[in-house]
Amino acid sequence: MKLGVAYYPEHNKREQWNRDLEQIKEAGIERVRIAEFAWSRLEPNNGEFRWEWLDQFITLAEEYGLEVILCTPTACPPIWLVEEFPDVIPVDEEGRRNVFGARQHRCYNSPPYLHYSLRIVERMAIRYGSNANVVAWQLDNEFGGEQKRCYCDHCKAAFQNAMKAKYDTIDELNERWGNVFWSMEYQRFDQIATPKKYKADLWLKNNPSLEMEYSRFSSDAIVRYSREQIRLIRQHNVGESRPITTNRFPLNWGDNVHWPELVRDLDVAGIDLYSEHLHEIAFYADFNYSLKPGASWFMEYGPNVKNLREGMEQLRGRGCDWFTVFKFKPFPFGQEQGLQELVTLTGEPTDSYRVLQEWSSSYSGDSVSVTKVVPFVQSGVGLFFDFESSWVYTISVWGAQIHHRMHYPNYVIDTVYKSLYRENESHRIVWDADGVEGLHTLIVPLHIVHDRALEDAFLRFVDNGGALVVTSDLFQKNAENVFLDEIPRIYSELFGLSSFIVRPATEEPVLLRKSWGAGKVIVVNKDATPSEWESVVKELNI
Amino acid sequence: MKLGVAYYPEHNKREQWNRDLEQIKEAGIERVRIAEFAWSRLEPNNGEFRWEWLDQFITLAEEYGLEVILCTPTACPPIWLVEEFPDVIPVDEEGRRNVFGARQHRCYNSPPYLHYSLRIVERMAIRYGSNANVVAWQLDNEFGGEQKRCYCDHCKAAFQNAMKAKYDTIDELNERWGNVFWSMEYQRFDQIATPKKYKADLWLKNNPSLEMEYSRFSSDAIVRYSREQIRLIRQHNVGESRPITTNRFPLNWGDNVHWPELVRDLDVAGIDLYSEHLHEIAFYADFNYSLKPGASWFMEYGPNVKNLREGMEQLRGRGCDWFTVFKFKPFPFGQEQGLQELVTLTGEPTDSYRVLQEWSSSYSGDSVSVTKVVPFVQSGVGLFFDFESSWVYTISVWGAQIHHRMHYPNYVIDTVYKSLYRENESHRIVWDADGVEGLHTLIVPLHIVHDRALEDAFLRFVDNGGALVVTSDLFQKNAENVFLDEIPRIYSELFGLSSFIVRPATEEPVLLRKSWGAGKVIVVNKDATPSEWESVVKELNI
Amino acid sequence: MKLGVAYYPEHNKREQWNRDLEQIKEAGIERVRIAEFAWSRLEPNNGEFRWEWLDQFITLAEEYGLEVILCTPTACPPIWLVEEFPDVIPVDEEGRRNVFGARQHRCYNSPPYLHYSLRIVERMAIRYGSNANVVAWQLDNEFGGEQKRCYCDHCKAAFQNAMKAKYDTIDELNERWGNVFWSMEYQRFDQIATPKKYKADLWLKNNPSLEMEYSRFSSDAIVRYSREQIRLIRQHNVGESRPITTNRFPLNWGDNVHWPELVRDLDVAGIDLYSEHLHEIAFYADFNYSLKPGASWFMEYGPNVKNLREGMEQLRGRGCDWFTVFKFKPFPFGQEQGLQELVTLTGEPTDSYRVLQEWSSSYSGDSVSVTKVVPFVQSGVGLFFDFESSWVYTISVWGAQIHHRMHYPNYVIDTVYKSLYRENESHRIVWDADGVEGLHTLIVPLHIVHDRALEDAFLRFVDNGGALVVTSDLFQKNAENVFLDEIPRIYSELFGLSSFIVRPATEEPVLLRKSWGAGKVIVVNKDATPSEWESVVKELNI
Structure with a gap:
């Protein structure tokens, strides 16, 4: 796992660049991620492009032996665009158009937004698609992060x-x-x-x-927009491959973008993470790796944590190639202003800087360091994560704020995954029937949406000797978020039940145990607590 | 007390009707309540009426020996109406017109709403006003329930x-x-x-x-609208009387409709209730009976409670004629989707089904069952409930959400009535001077609004030997919600006080005890707790 | 400290005036404050002025030996003004123009508001600027109180x-x-x-x-408007001086008006206070006195407190001249209706009335009473309060309501001042470099905004023997609310530090102690608790 860092050349005077790059290099960092909020500096007026400063920075970085991950700056439309086309800006659930003055102020279905944002993406692709020091692309910043839906x-x-x-x-x-x-x-x-x-x-x-349907539609719009950016960048790529990724928002801040759909056409699975909880860090590492085995990058990771080194070890032991810290220096101004990151505002290296420096030097001598990904143990256990079921649970919570409605991800991560978590063993995260292949145990919490192909795969999995763990709400609804009025065949064939489980007859977490074919199935109460899940995992003996 | 159930023919295929009616019949249920949300199926386009399915269902029900309570479908204006007349839809306290897509989206003062909704009421009255199997009418659904006020x-x-x-x-x-x-x-x-x-x-x-005044105005608009529906239905009633009722919302979800005014012109007092608390069930039963002695129906009662049978006994012992369960089957779709009611989504009878079946069969053999209402004990104790005082308390709570501001009903029900509650004895709920007649004890909590006629009645009541219990805020304000600057004569004549009680001189719940004429009066601290009220009731020895 | 009371002649029939003035006089009260909400009675229609009732009341008050503080009625524009000029009414942070029907419904930048409100101020000044019984003016009521900002x-x-x-x-x-x-x-x-x-x-x-900048701009608009009122009143003042004040809102309900700026051009520092906490009462008394030594008036003070006499003693021992109770009688109607103040709604004197009566008679005999201000002990300790730093802290709290974001005032008052509070000794509140003069100890909590002149003053203060106490966030930001990227010289010269203190190395509240020149400096953790501040104060031995 090698090191990168986010840097903002446009925030600094040129004389500062050398000092900062020097300090970055000395930490053993090999890559800088740049430009994802710089639209107003790259195109200060409609159609007036300014590449010089970016050219110079990329060249300077090369002189320091630092590779560049170049970001498309589309998350922050500049004032001239929103002034000329107010319909670039999204409308909220109250029907109020937002104001200019922060970020993510763009509707993914707005024709002027699509036109002008894809224009600058294409111009960047043309200019930098053959630059030897640009080694990868990041699309946008946290698609669908703070602005999850538009209602325009x-x-x-x-x-x-x-x-x-x-x-x-x-x-x-x-x-x-x-x-x-x-x-x-x-x-x-x-x-x-x-x-x-x-x-x-x-x-x-x-x-x-x-x-x-609006959850699906809102996710689809983002996926479609991402694919447009990919298409334009690939079209202008010259010479060696420059992998394309994007930095996804962690699920506990929103489940609104369908990760498997978003990641499918990318070259690399990229994710941001701000966490001090080892099981949570491990979950996201496992999920990111499962999305693109061998191409799992952490695009942002907050260095201001007590257990930075421990967290990094988690990622290293779970297939992460590139570990990018957000960010080198604190911002003195703006909405994310602060006092320290790898260095303080006044430029002194912090403890986090020293952790990174130590990391890069400690791995520089051995054979492992020459590959970015070290070998690691995969447990043969799969955990299912279904975005559509997550949406069903989000929708069913009355009146709560969107960011308070994360029942599904919280349950999967903090209740189920936590009970599975071990320091030196990763699990596969699964989202479709194909992902079941090669597992000996599959855990499927809160999969309330019925899917016939998946049902068949589960039956085959058990028949072939797999241990299947599901929760009591399995397959109760269809894809329109409507309850089924006939039970799916897994209930009669595998569980031996003639109706859904509404009120469990027992207070035990395990409601049903069955051997079937060469395998077995366990049905767990959908409201099982973390300690009850621990007892289930113990019983599974995995 | 006989049994009914809410059923939605429009939600089911015709082949399903027979199966469902069969199952309903077998539970010993004698009535089905239908059509209260079916406007889009009865008038799919402006002026295009479709009665066939409803005719057929009513006929089929008759074949099963099931009587029909027919509802006017006015709580859910269809899309064509709100599309043509957006001013059908209410405006909220922020001045925002609501959207289409749930229920109760109608302003009771909107001319197009009044015109078109009363048109379909009249058409239904014409078509079914002589139908032998239509035995009663329910107006609308929960008038003023979720949309309490409009600001258009x-x-x-x-x-x-x-x-x-x-x-x-x-x-x-x-x-x-x-x-x-x-x-x-x-x-x-x-x-x-x-x-x-x-x-x-x-x-x-x-x-x-x-x-x-706006509280009064908003309630009046609903009462006026209800009377228009009554007028049209009566006008077209042919042959035997078909009593008219409506299903009122319980007070803990809103005190915004003046029940005595609403019920006055109805034939039957109807109410919905979702509760597991026996004292609360008893309170609503007593109130409903007091509003129309001998014509007290429960129009909706949630069957998914642990103590269904116990709750039913409460109602039976308090003068309820008809007990209607909401609902036979769960809705698979829409905003109230669920998994089970009397039967599950997949059609199996639930425990609640068996409770109803047992109820109907256990009472079928004895002489009591031939009347709907069994004799019951009335205590001679009256409890006063004043909507205007309730509004005063609602208004005086700063900044709270409407449904959090139920100080008055909560106090009357959960503090005062609870202390009076006994399993086998009902109390009269009183709302005006006439209701005092024949009581030996009258309890008047939080009656802050002064009413001269009532004051006279209270004085006479005590003079004639009654025990009167009031709280320390009695008659402090006038009908404009303004504090009086002279004390009413009950203070000087009966209490012997020359000013209002602002800060009680004692921490005892009873602030004043007086014998007067043949009776007596007790003034209780308006902030008395449940256990303090229990001690007051004990002292009353009732 | 002499006594005044707020009275509302326009709320009462003329026959009531005599009874009320009699009762006011008998309490030993010497002044009545009137007219601050009476615009609709002084100018019921555009340009139609009605002075007669006010003339008569002022004359009648004189007959009772009661002086009058006359208020400009500009906080409540009448219906005719807002009907003709809807842009008088402010727009909230959601972009919604407010409705008519309470108070403070005026934008301080609205041309029609400025025109018509200043017109009535000038007319009042002309009419009463030579009235012998009008002894002082109060501008408006609680500038920027409930309507803190407008977004029109x-x-x-x-x-x-x-x-x-x-x-x-x-x-x-x-x-x-x-x-x-x-x-x-x-x-x-x-x-x-x-x-x-x-x-x-x-x-x-x-x-x-x-x-x-918007915090600054919003405060400036109020200050500018206040100065316009002052200018008009002074212009028409005839004969003896009539001091001008206004009644400021306490800080725990908002820090949005820059007090030193507002008070600078006034003759008297006036403030409202509703509190039962002695240290809080003392703080406001000290601050008000510091703003205008020898001209510190309390314009409103809630009499319905248990410790009224004790609170009054606090003010008397801290330089207060005039103590005005809000209010003589409760309002029966309107948004502040209630049951008692100095008298009850039905006119009986309350305990508070008797406290005032006793106060006025107890001080009437001794020599102290002939001056309004008694001698009192000043400690030589100064406490710094910086509105701009308060705004920085207000802004940095994400998502909270304005009135929940009072971190700075709450900390200064309830954590720092509370640890300094002594019954018989007042402290100086300081807001600029000039205020440091003559102190032996200066405590500067949470002064995050850097100010070079102040920095110089602090250095001189210590050099000359002062004890300076600052918190660890001192001077971290500039006036644009941006973090400094170089440390100010006080850090290197006085503290001997080369960077800001981000994460304290110790858990002790005192992070640094230094002797320097003839004095010393102590740096306290900005998150120190009340008991930690007590230990700091103990160490200071003041």
Whole structure:
């Protein structure tokens, strides 16, 4: 696992660059990630591009032997763009268009945003697609991070089109969403609105099927936009391959982007992480590795933690290639201003700087260091993470703030994964039927959305000798977020049940144990506590 | 007490109807309540009515020996109506018009809502007013439930007219509201606005007299609308009487509709209840019976409670005729989706089903069952519930959400009534001077609004030997929500006091005991706790 | 310390005036404060002035030997003004214009508000500037109290002008605010918007430099408006001096008005206080006295406290001249309605009335009473209060409501001042370099904003033998709310440090002790607790 750091040349006078690069180099850092918020410096006016400073910095970095990860600056549209096209800015669930003055102020379905942001992506790709010191690309910054959904008219029209494309007739949509309930039936696709906040004196909310489709639609818009950036960059890449990644937001701050969909067309799985909890660090490392085995990068990692070295060891022992610290120096100004990172505001190296320096020198002598990824133990245990089930749980929480509604990720990480966590062994994170291959044990918490292919895969897995652990809410709903009124065949065939489990007959965490074929299945109460999960894991003897 | 259940024919395929009605019948249920959210199926387009399915269901129900309570579907205006007339939809306290996509999205003062909703009521009345199997009507669903107030321009104009009608001159209104305070004086009635949320960085709020009148106005609009529905249904009733009721929302979710006013013109007092607390179930049963002795129906009762049978016994022992469960089957879709009611989603009878079945069969053999209402013991104790005082307490709570501001109902139910509760004895709930007749004890908590007729009745009641219990805030304010600056005569004549009780001189719950005429009076601290109320009740020896 | 009381002639019938003035007089009260909410009675229609009732009341008060403090009624624009000019009313941080119907509904940058409110101020000044019984003026009521900021278009334009005047070029502003961060750079001053609430699904907020300037701008607008009132009143003052004051809001309800700036041009420092905490009462008394030694008045003080007499003694022992109770009688109506003040709603004197009566009679016999201010002990200890540092701390708290963000005042009052509090000794509150003169000890908590003149003063103070106590965040930021990237010279010269203190090396509250010149300095952890501050004070031996 080798080291990188985020740096902001545009924040510093040129005379400072040398001092900073010197200090970066001396820490044993080999890469700098740059430019992801620099749109206003790269295109200060519409169509007026300024590459000189970036050219110079990349060249200077090369002189210091530092490779560059270049970021597209699309997360921060400059003032001239939002002034000319106010519809670049997203509209919130109350129907209020946001103001300029922070970041992520862009609607992924806004035509002017798409046009102008992809224009600068393409210009960057043309200019730097053959630069020898640009070794990788990061797309944007934390897609869908703080602005998770938009409710503007562009989104409304795009959503109506998406629904038309998916359901074909409005009757089909009404039927599958159950719109007969409360007379919510539409007559035409153009009557469907985005699920703005439903305003009532008591607890009314939007149709959960509408919310489900809007969750999907909002994620899809981000994935589609990411693919456009990829396409443009690949088109202008010259010579050797420059892998493309993006820095995903951790799930505990939002489950709104479908990771497997987003990562599929990228070359590298990239993620940001700010955590001091070893099991959580391990979970994200395992998930990131599972998404792209052999191409797992941490794009941001907060150095101001007590157990920095320990956390880094977790990542190293779980297949991480590149470990990038956010950030070299604290920002004196702006919304993330602070006093220290690897160095203080006044330039002194901090303890974290010394941890990195020690890390890079300690691994420099042995054979392991020449590869970025060290060999590591994989347990043969898989843990299932299903974004659609996560959305179902998010939607079902009444009235909570989006960032308080993370029941599914919190349960998977802090209850289930934590009980599985071991320091020197990684688990595979699985999200579809293909991922089951080669495991001896598969744990599937809160997978409430039914999927026939997955059901078949589970049955085969058990038949072939696998140990399957599911929770009592398994496959209760369909993809429209509607409860099934017939039980799926796994219930009758594998569990020997003729109905869903509504109220468990026992207070034990394990509601059902069955041997079947060469394998076995265990059904765990969906409300099992961390210590109950520990007892389940103990029983599994993995 | 006989059994009914809510059923949604429009949610089910016709082949399912037979299976469901069969199962309903076998539980010993005799009535089904239908159609209260079916507007989009009864009038899918403006003026295009579809009665066939409803005709067929009512006929089929008759074949199963099941009577029908037919509901007007006015709580859920369909998309075509709100699309053509956006002013059907209410505006919230922030001035934002709501969106389509749930229920209760109607302003009771909106001309197009009144026109089109009363049109479908009249059409239903014409079509089913002579149907032999339609035995009763339910108006709407939970009037004023989740949408308690609207702040739209129709409401503003209607409110200004109501104020003009009541106060005649703006000077009179200014004087009685005390608008000289903070220079809030109006010059004309058309300057009065609805009490939208007052926006300030600290705790400013609207004039409490304005809030009081708007509480009254908002309740009146609902009562007026209800009476319009009654008028139309009665007009088209043919042959035997079909009693009309509505399903009121329990008070702990809102005190915004004046029950005695709403119920006065109905034939039957109907109420919904979701509770596991026996004293609370008993309170609502007593209140509902007091509103219409001999015509007290529970229109919805949640079956998913542990003590269903016990709760039913409470109602049976308190004059309830018809007990209707909400609902037969869970909804797979929509905002109230779930897994089980009397049956599960997959159709298996639940424990609740068996409780109802046992209930209906256990009472089928004896003579009691032939009447719906069994004899029961009435205690001679009355408990006063005053909606206007409740509004005063609601208004006086700064900044809280409407559904958190239920100080008055919570106090009356969970503190006072709870101390009075006995399993086999009901109390009368009283709301005006007439209700005092025949009681030996009258308990009047938190009646802060002064009413001269009531004051006279209280004096007579004590003089004639009654025991009167009041709290220390009695009659401190007038009907405009303004404090009196002279004490009412009950203070000097009965209590022997020359001023209001502001800070009690004792920490005992009873602040004053007086014998007077043939009776006596006890003044209790308005902040007395549940256990202090228990000691008061003990002292009363009732 | 002599006694005054707030009275509302416009709330009462004329026959009541005599009874009330009689009762006021009998309590030993010598002044009544009137008219601060009476605009609708003084100018019921645009340009139609009604002075008769006010003339009569002032004359009647004179007959009772009661002097009058006359207030400008500008905090409550009447309905005719806001109807004709809706832009009188402020716009909140969501961009919503407020409604009429409470108080403080005025934007300090609104041209019609300025025009019409200053017109009535001038008319009052003309009419009463020579009235022998009007002995003082109070401006407005609690400037910037509940409406702390406005975000309307008038404010936006004025703010842009203020920024242009201050920074001259937009490049200079961009540079000093660090707008390169997140590409927030402006191209022109007219692109700068007011810091309306930034709407995001997660914790985004506005640029802290923008917030800082808007804090300054919002305070300046109030100060400027206050000075306009002063100018008009002075212009029409005839004969003897009539001191001008205003009643400031206590800091725990908002730090948004820069007190030293506001008070500078007033004749008297006036303040309102509602507290039962003796150290808090003492703090405000010390601060008010420090602002205008010899002219410190309490304009409102809530009489409904248990320790009224004790609180009054605090003020008397800290240089207060006039002590005005809010208010004589409770309001029966309106948003502040209640049951008792000095008298009850029904007119009986309360315990508080008797405390005042006793106070006035007990001091009437001795020589002390003939002066309003008694001699008192000043400790020689100074405590620094810096509004700009307070704003920095307010801004840095993410997402909290304005009135929950009072970290700085709460810390200064309840942690630091509380540890210094003694019953019979007052401390000087200091806000600039001049205030240091004559102290032996200076305590400077949380002064995060760097100020070179102050730094020099601190160094001189220590060199000359002073004991200086600062906290570990001293001078870390500049006036644009940006962290310094070089340490100020006090760090190297006085503390002997080469960097800011980020993470203290010790858990002791005192991080550093140094003797220097004739004096010494102590650096205290900025997070020190109340008991830790007590130990610091003990060590200081003051």
